[in-house]
Amino acid sequence: MYETIVYEVAERVARITLNRPDARNALSDQMIDELLDAFERAKADDGVRVIVLTGAGERAFCAGADLGGLGRAQADGRSVADAGAIRESAPFRLFTAFPKLGKPIIARLAGHAVAGGLGLAAACDLVVAADDVKLGTPEVNVGLWPMMIMAIINRNVAPKHAFRLYYTGQRITAAEGREIGLVTEVVPRAELDARVDELARTIAAKSPLGLRRGRDAFFAIEGRPLEDQVEHLLSELVGLAATEDAKEGITAFLENRAPDFQGR
Template structure:
């Protein structure tokens, strides 16, 4: 277990990097310091060839993440920081966090043993896959305190149909993990006792795939977003041709034809 961080835990095993938000006394709320440490952990996992999958979770079973530290937000406003200035926005911790996910380079799974609300829900939704215990609740309560889920709306709107998104935002009602799965926020819902085994099995299954194929496919997924169909097809064809010539693709095809497990090297 990595002890060099103050607000998160980091460990690597079985080709999986496990990152834990470790402020259970604050329901794992996102402080600027925690975001800086998360970004550092993401960079470490991305650069480590021994890591093929990232699992993000929160300490304890009370909360995955309760969102932004509102006390820190209030201090930022009282300090008179130019929060509407474009340069200040791009330098802010929340901006750097949520824009980092497409560039991670490796699959990331959110493991929800506790509730995910406000920015915490955005953090979970920013992950590629979300596995939740069946008693977990999700919600966007910002409107109830005179705010709006501005930052995470960019993430949630990519996962949820518009009318379901508005219902979340307007009412602030906490929905069940099963409801979250029905509208596209959650991948799998499992009994609490099966959560760790399910996440581990999923992470191991992904880690067995070609790291090069996963990285190139993930990059292509984000690269074609919002582009015309013709541009998407042209981009994807070029990526397929390049990937088909890789050592991993040749090994995968040979293993399939020979009836054995492939041994991918990420090349």
């Protein structure tokens, strides 16, 4: 069904693989369209509780935007701004899709994540990286700036660390990425798949309804005054406590057994 990604589902986990290894899994418009379609498939599938996003091969998770495509667009005199269609552009639709996924998403980094690829990883809820992976925003080296992904990175990283990435264009290690908030866990390469699988299974065993409503609430309160946040969260808590999953979870706790969540 797809030409630039691979979509697989097993054990309640949807695995989406960027599949342009010869191009270091660079983001083309076609790949973004296919990614967005895969996100919608995973979101609509009740059998999927967790999404894992990764890249084919060990060279790169994702090298960012396809600069060749950008150059061709410039040569043709085309630009998103000229077309007056920023909100319809592939990058806009991609990076604004993550808060609407409704399901946890884990980035598995077996290869380097740079430029838009770093933004793609940072947009995920959790990031697990092999210990030899490098991260960076090299846009400044070619006269550009990480405009699109700055909105994502700035939500994860303190300004001083962010500016170091933006100004120097230098790559940092996965361990440094963890220290500044871009990476959740760093593991030896040989343990990467086992750790990602373990984390996905752990999350998939939770209530899908609780995960969705909690994740939605996390993004809904962003930037709102404290009183509005507490009001919204209290309302969500009352609603969540009335669900069958919450009742099952509490009953299972009292009976000292594993809960059987149905997403209701």
